[in-house]
Amino acid sequence: MSVTDSIGRMEEFPVLGERGAGERGVVEERRERKKRQTREALVRAALELFDVKGYEHTAVREITDAVDVSERTFFRYFANKEDLAVSFARDWTDAMIAALAGRPAGEEPLAAMRAAFRESLLTLAVDEGTGAGAPTYLLVTRLIDSTPSLLAQHLRYVHDRDEEIVGLLAAREGVDPAVDPRPRVLAAVFGGLIFLATRAWRTEGSTTAEQMLAAFDRYADEFTPALFGHWGAGAV
Amino acid sequence: MSVTDSIGRMEEFPVLGERGAGERGVVEERRERKKRQTREALVRAALELFDVKGYEHTAVREITDAVDVSERTFFRYFANKEDLAVSFARDWTDAMIAALAGRPAGEEPLAAMRAAFRESLLTLAVDEGTGAGAPTYLLVTRLIDSTPSLLAQHLRYVHDRDEEIVGLLAAREGVDPAVDPRPRVLAAVFGGLIFLATRAWRTEGSTTAEQMLAAFDRYADEFTPALFGHWGAGAV
DNA sequence: CTGTCAAATGTCATTGACTGTCATACCGTG
DNA sequence: CACGGTATGACAGTCAATGACATTTGACAG
Numbered sequence A, B: 001m002s003v004t005d006s007i008g009r010m011e012e013f014p015v016l017g018e019r020g021a022g023e024r025g026v027v028e029e030r031r032e033r034k035k036r037q038t039r040e041a042l043v044r045a046a047l048e049l050f051d052v053k054g055y056e057h058t059a060v061r062e063i064t065d066a067v068d069v070s071e072r073t074f075f076r077y078f079a080n081k082e083d084l085a086v087s088f089a090r091d092w093t094d095a096m097i098a099a100l101a102g103r104p105a106g107e108e109p110l111a112a113m114r115a116a117f118r119e120s121l122l123t124l125a126v127d128e129g130t131g132a133g134a135p136t137y138l139l140v141t142r143l144i145d146s147t148p149s150l151l152a153q154h155l156r157y158v159h160d161r162d163e164e165i166v167g168l169l170a171a172r173e174g175v176d177p178a179v180d181p182r183p184r185v186l187a188a189v190f191g192g193l194i195f196l197a198t199r200a201w202r203t204e205g206s207t208t209a210e211q212m213l214a215a216f217d218r219y220a221d222e223f224t225p226a227l228f229g230h231w232g233a234g235a236v
Numbered sequence C: 001c002t003g004t005c006a007a008a009t010g011t012c013a014t015t016g017a018c019t020g021t022c023a024t025a026c027c028g029t030g
Numbered sequence D: 001c002a003c004g005g006t007a008t009g010a011c012a013g014t015c016a017a018t019g020a021c022a023t024t025t026g027a028c029a030g
Helices: A030-053 A060-067 A071-077 A081-102 A109-129 A136-146 A148-173 A182-203 A209-226 B030-053 B060-067 B071-077 B081-102 B109-129 B136-146 B148-173 B182-203 B209-226
Strands: none
Touching: A030 A060, A030 A071, A030 A081, A030 A136, A060 A071, A081 A109, A081 A136, A081 A148, A109 A148, A109 A182, A109 A209, A136 A148, A136 A182, A148 A182, A148 B148, A182 A209, A182 B182, B030 B060, B030 B071, B030 B081, B030 B136, B060 B071, B081 B109, B081 B136, B081 B148, B109 B148, B109 B182, B109 B209, B136 B148, B136 B182, B148 B182, B182 B209
16 A cells, blocks of 8 residues: 555655755755765666666565665665656656746747757756766766666656646637647657657667757647648548 | 566466457366466455455455465465556556557647547457446456555556557557657646546546446547637747 | 377476565755 | 654565466367
8 A cells, every 4th residue: 555656756855956046045054965865876777787788687675786775775765666767758858848837828839849949958957067978968878778667667657747738838828728738739749859859869879959949940840730731621 | 586577467368358268278177277266266356355454455365265275375476565556457547559550640739639539449358247245447447546555656658658649549540759859748638538538427427338437538529629728829 | 908108298497578565865955 | 861753774574477387178080
């Protein structure tokens, strides 16, 4: 009867952004900081191991040994092994949705989606100071794409958050998402664009955020006219 | 290093349909028949238990005890517990794709999708002679929808088969799916329609195939004009 | 009917993910 | 320093899944 099941993510640690000024980080006792350090150490060690040995062939034990914490502690930070593996991708998705929510009301939907995607990439890029190996988002997208169970988890997460995107798009056009199906169509298009862009970017051997944006734009340019082609007209 | 991992389904047993006349079902040695019986008994017992106790709270052991086979045998029939749970939904998806592949070439895409959906429902309805409890597809859709890990598995399966749908739609319009994005948009719409229809049908308390078709039609009628609204025009 | 071969199933042992429980170490506070 | 709460560790146990090997069973030849 697990509590952390419906979403598969633990309570919530402060994630990304939010550190612009010294807002309240002054107090922030060692406790909090240490927890975040442990969490990040676990993620780093895990991604490294996953990359080398593969997800399934990496035991939780190996991850915790690398960070020198107990196995039990691992499961206090992450609901399960998959949770850790997809946590980065979820942060990315969250960032995209947050960015979309922040776009000005007047903007055309597709322009807003484009901008949101760009912003989310920039947010993540901050994290990439460590020029050790491949950027994290490359590692993670490869990992998820090549591991069935992780792909499944990730698809479910995106599926869950889709309702929010629909709501945002509906709100910015001032329509009721329960009645007007257009926001839903746009959300599907948004998801499809991101998926295609990510895949293309990766299979082309690209590694930078700029290349990824370019891939997104390329597909976006193709999709828009496609929505107004003649197919389906009169099909009803 | 499991072999049954990329799709998560075992070899393949003869599934649904194909029993119209006495084509070859006559021969079918005891061996084959017994295997199918065992498999079906496992599915029935499992769905029953899942419905009563919930998926996570049902041990494989309990299922095999109910059918009186060893736990090891269970895993010779199904790649894993999830595999069994979603097998019915996958058969349904397969039937839909097969039906779509069989639609005449001249048909409008949306009409073809509608017809394919209808055909798949009819195929499954054959199975529902056992008026014991709720129809299987009701049990299964509820189960999948209320169990995170099953939803994830199912989304991944659908995601995998999506490429096929794209290919079919592209072929029937004679375009290259790698270049023309329209079939991909349509496939996304198809998936969305089915999802919405299934959910609406279930939350409305409907139980018959006719009601489900009605729900599908209702959404389809809404979607088509939505594709040709003014949103996004000039957004590029 | 009997013997033989292969497929199906059972038995056993093991790994690995995950959970509950309780003890202990740690840190900020009075 | 004592106190109280929180993070962690230690340990035992459950359950899914797999490999290895023994046993049974059905198909078929003689």
